[in-house]
Amino acid sequence: MERVLEDFVTAARTAGVRISISETLDAARAVETVGYGDRALLRDVLAVSLAKTAAEKQLLEDCFDRFFSFGFFAGAAEREPDRGGEDPSRIKVESSLVRMLMEEDRAGLIAAMTEAARLENLSQIRYLTQRNLFAFRLLSRMGVDDLDRQLHSMRAIDTPAAAAAASGLEAAKRYLVENVRNYVQNTYELFAGDEGLRRLEGELRLIKLSNIEQRYFVRIHEIILRMVKRLNDLSSRRRKRARRGVLDFKRTLRENISCQGLLFTPSWKKKKIDRPQFVVICDISRSVLRTVRFLLLFLYGLNQEIARIRTFVFCTNLIEVSDIFDRCPVDEALSRIQGGADIPLIMGRTDYERSFGDFRRNYLDAVTRKTTVLILGDARNNYNDPCPDHLKAIYDRAKRLIWLNPEVPAFWGAGDSEIRQYSPYCSVIRECNTLNHIERLISALIRS
Amino acid sequence: MKEKYQEHLASIPVLEEGFRSVAYIADRRIATTVYLAHHLEKPILVEGPAGVGKTELAKATADYLDLPLIRLQCYEGLDEAKALYEWKYGKQLLYTQLLKDKLDDIISRKNGFSSAMEKLHQYDDIFFSWPFLEPRPLLKALQEKDGAVLLIDEVDKSDDEFEAFLLEILSEFQVSVPEIGTIRAVTKPLVFLTSNNTRELSEALKRRCLHLFISFPEAALEREIVRRRVPGISERLTRQIVKFIQDVRELELKKVPSISETIDWARVLTILHAEVLEPVLVRDTLNTFIKFEDDIAVVAEKLHQLTATAVRQ
Numbered sequence: 001m002e003r004v005l006e007d008f009v010t011a012a013r014t015a016g017v018r019i020s021i022s023e024t025l026d027a028a029r030a031v032e033t034v035g036y037g038d039r040a041l042l043r044d045v046l047a048v049s050l051a052k053t054a055a056e057k058q059l060l061e062d063c064f065d066r067f068f069s070f071g072f073f074a075g076a077a078e079r080e081p082d083r084g085g086e087d088p089s090r091i092k093v094e095s096s097l098v099r100m101l102m103e104e105d106r107a108g109l110i111a112a113m114t115e116a117a118r119l120e121n122l123s124q125i126r127y128l129t130q131r132n133l134f135a136f137r138l139l140s141r142m143g144v145d146d147l148d149r150q151l152h153s154m155r156a157i158d159t160p161a162a163a164a165a166a167s168g169l170e171a172a173k174r175y176l177v178e179n180v181r182n183y184v185q186n187t188y189e190l191f192a193g194d195e196g197l198r199r200l201e202g203e204l205r206l207i208k209l210s211n212i213e214q215r216y217f218v219r220i221h222e223i224i225l226r227m228v229k230r231l232n233d234l235s236s237r238r239r240k241r242a243r244r245g246v247l248d249f250k251r252t253l254r255e256n257i258s259c260q261g262l263l264f265t266p267s268w269k270k271k272k273i274d275r276p277q278f279v280v281i282c283d284i285s286r287s288v289l290r291t292v293r294f295l296l297l298f299l300y301g302l303n304q305e306i307a308r309i310r311t312f313v314f315c316t317n318l319i320e321v322s323d324i325f326d327r328c329p330v331d332e333a334l335s336r337i338q339g340g341a342d343i344p345l346i347m348g349r350t351d352y353e354r355s356f357g358d359f360r361r362n363y364l365d366a367v368t369r370k371t372t373v374l375i376l377g378d379a380r381n382n383y384n385d386p387c388p389d390h391l392k393a394i395y396d397r398a399k400r401l402i403w404l405n406p407e408v409p410a411f412w413g414a415g416d417s418e419i420r421q422y423s424p425y426c427s428v429i430r431e432c433n434t435l436n437h438i439e440r441l442i443s444a445l446i447r448s
Numbered sequence: 449m450k451e452k453y454q455e456h457l458a459s460i461p462v463l464e465e466g467f468r469s470v471a472y473i474a475d476r477r478i479a480t481t482v483y484l485a486h487h488l489e490k491p492i493l494v495e496g497p498a499g500v501g502k503t504e505l506a507k508a509t510a511d512y513l514d515l516p517l518i519r520l521q522c523y524e525g526l527d528e529a530k531a532l533y534e535w536k537y538g539k540q541l542l543y544t545q546l547l548k549d550k551l552d553d554i555i556s557r558k559n560g561f562s563s564a565m566e567k568l569h570q571y572d573d574i575f576f577s578w579p580f581l582e583p584r585p586l587l588k589a590l591q592e593k594d595g596a597v598l599l600i601d602e603v604d605k606s607d608d609e610f611e612a613f614l615l616e617i618l619s620e621f622q623v624s625v626p627e628i629g630t631i632r633a634v635t636k637p638l639v640f641l642t643s644n645n646t647r648e649l650s651e652a653l654k655r656r657c658l659h660l661f662i663s664f665p666e667a668a669l670e671r672e673i674v675r676r677r678v679p680g681i682s683e684r685l686t687r688q689i690v691k692f693i694q695d696v697r698e699l700e701l702k703k704v705p706s707i708s709e710t711i712d713w714a715r716v717l718t719i720l721h722a723e724v725l726e727p728v729l730v731r732d733t734l735n736t737f738i739k740f741e742d743d744i745a746v747v748a749e750k751l752h753q754l755t756a757t758a759v760r761q
Contacts, residue, residue: 020655026488033487034480041460044480052654054495054661 005031007123008067009050011190015063017056023049039068066190070110072179095146101172109176113183116141122184126192135184139177147173205435209291210406220435224294227439228301231446245269276446278309279366279398281359283377284337285315285350291406291433292376297330298438307446310366313337314355316346320363352381352418356390367394372445373401376432379412379419386418388425395425404432404441453513453595457486472501472508473673481660482509482638491618491639493603493657498644499706500662506599506640516592518637519599520585522606528613532623534582540575576627586617587631595635603653604643611650618656664706667694673707678714684761688725689714692758693737699750701743709737727755 009024027049034045043064051057100108117123120137151173154166204212204220212220248269256264280299282292292313299309310322321343324333337343367373373394379386395401403426405412405419412419412429423429432438456466464479482505485492494502510517520531544551554567583591589598600614617623621633641657643649665673670690674681693710713736722729731751738744747754 023655026490026658029488030484033484040476041480044477045484048477048481048484048658048660052493052657052659057659057661 001036002028003118008046008064010123011067012050012060012063014191015059017051017059017063019050023052063190066186069186072110072113072183095143095150097143097147097176098150098169098172101147101169101176109179112142113138113180117183117187122187123191125184125188128188131181131184131188135177135181138180138184142176142180144173144176147176208433209294209435210287210433212290220294221297223435224297225301227435228298231439231443232302276307277368277371278307278374278445279312279371280309280374280376281312281314281318281355282375283315283350284313284334285347287380288376288378288406289334291404293330293334294435295376295404295432295438296325296334298442300325300330302442302446312359312363313345314350314358316348316351316354317344318355318358318363319343319345349382350377350380351384352377352379353385353387353390356387356394360390360393364393364397367397369397369399371398373398374404375401375426376404376406378405378407378417379403379422380416381418383416386421388421391422391425395427400427401425402427402441402445403429405429406433407431408433453515456513457483459483466512467508468676470508470511471676472504473669473676474505474508475665475669478505478660478662481658485658486638488658489636491641491657492660493641493643493649493654494660494662495643495645496662497664497704497706499708500664501707502640502642502662503599503601505662506597506642509638509640510597513597513638515594515638516596517599518585518589518592518596519601521601522603522610524605524607526606526610529584531584531586531610531613532617533584533587533625535576536580536582540580543575573627578628581625581628587623589637589639590621590623590631590633592637593634596637598637598639600639600641602644603641604646604649608650611653615652615656618653664697664704667691670694670707670710674710674714677711678718681714681718682723685717685723685725686714687761688758689717691761692725692730692754695754695757696738696747699746701738701746702740703738703743705737713737725755725758727752730755 005024005028009019009027013019027046030045030049031042034041036042043061046064047057047060051060097112099105100112116138119141120134122134122138125131125134147169151166151169154162154169201219201223204216204223245268248267251267252263252265253261255267256262278299280296282288282296284292296311299307309325310320311325312318312320312322321333321337324336327333328336337345338347391401403419403422407417409431411417419429430437430441432441455462457463460476460479460483463483464474464476467474467479481492484490494505496502506519507517509515554571556564585598589596603611603614606614618639621636622630624630641653664670667690670693671686674686674690689710693705693713697704713733716733716736717729720729720733731748734744734747738747
């Protein structure tokens, strides 16, 4: 009986319920106390000991219904009575399987099937391609070879009665195979349903964003939302702890000197975590656009209380777009900027000198001692003069300046890439072209 | 748990009946959880919207099993001193002052500082002994010889440090007071933790407990609750009230009325000697179960429609 519970816990974990070992042990003890007799009671007991949030309870109950469903071999009555009026009991019963099929012994068939599944370790199924193999193994265990032998011997006899009996037996065999296949499919969905999806997600985090196809955009969207939610949860909890502090003894003593050392007013150590301020300057020429989109999706997903962001985009010249991003979602904002006629952005060849110059002239007051400046671009200036003085001015004012380059480091400095000229004025230059990079970067930025 | 409640907790139907006898109408899941909690000796974490009967469950259990109910209300800043035990500092100081002469006697008879100290050491445990210990709810629960029902209310309002401290108590049911020693529970109490889900509880605490989610009941159950809690109410009025409230719960409100509000409204209508729901009556008593101005406006719009459906019951 523990096997059943173990399998159920595995199935529940696949469905997304987080179950630890101690909870499994609790569930085992609880089920021992209560017994397996009553289905509704068992459901309640498992829900109470395994699922610890309302959402998990729902998932667990669905999983329970699927796992303990015994709706197989139900259509026994609808088999084609293809016997030409022959009495079915005339078919010689040569094996227990044939007997069960002929007598439509549903319970017996289900018991035989689940026993075969247990012996063949059907709960280990992981891949879609294993279904046929497992179905074959299950059928062998159940004794389908004997059935085949009987069928063969029946066909060898050349009488109409034998022919009718043989077709009846064939119909029974088809029925058996179909139900076993359904059972294997159901088990596959319970135990390995999300395996493919999970692997896809792992891959998506590592693929270069510039290479991702359009059809994966929605998935990436979801992954980003999940990462952002995690970051939000982590950061908000930390902030709460910082509001209250421990007793600052030295300051207390100092403040209470006037009371002759009596600790009249205690004072507390206050750790103030400031909301980090970001200024993001993005190159939106086509080569970098994908990465820009996902990075902005990430940043704007962060809770308002965690970071303040001002966004600028440039191609040939530079403009501020924070208000557009505040008002619309990231995708819409980006398409508005690219296509918008009312936005004074010139989409010609990338000109870093003019863009940085624009920033220095018009927006340098956005950068203060506490600001982190993020520049996202590949530093390819089309062989124009890079003029790093503008960047120097920004770097001197900011707390730090981080350059994110979507190209692989091997290409930095090759061709018209001016990253080498800009590097003295950057605190750090990072490669940023997969989701993992973005996530690591943002969590490091928020933490510091 | 002593033998005298063995028969009270013999099986789940017995428990359900028992709850009914103390005017708490529980569904099967609640009775199952309490049954398991007793037999597995695990605490129960009860979650759900406000007013649904979480605290009532603990009270009903204490009533039914005839055990004392020890209640600890959590808030941010609750620490060990207020939850576990504290020394009666005032008493200690007072006694030292009163026994000052006696102390002088003891010390002065011996000459020499070290011998005086030695003499004092023999007595130093007197001021840190049981009479000077002020037990707070958690320690009280451990000390009850026949067991108790411990209700830790609104655990999500406390902070992380308190949760960590609670974890230790809930798993071992023992506490060590440095001056006195380890105090073990003679009979393990039945522990209820309630939470309103204002924040995520730590995983460790959740894993240690059995999790019970009480949501709004179905109509039949709610009718039974109203019948038990408001004696003398007519069957017709009960049906109408319950139907009305169930419909109101479907609306988009800031705070959805829960069971305690239903009971309050039923009581108010009984006091006003109402036999049937009428729009005027409903409008006048709307603020018994709706607590926000915006919500009152929303319900008032649909008032006639809802009353008509309810009256048809």
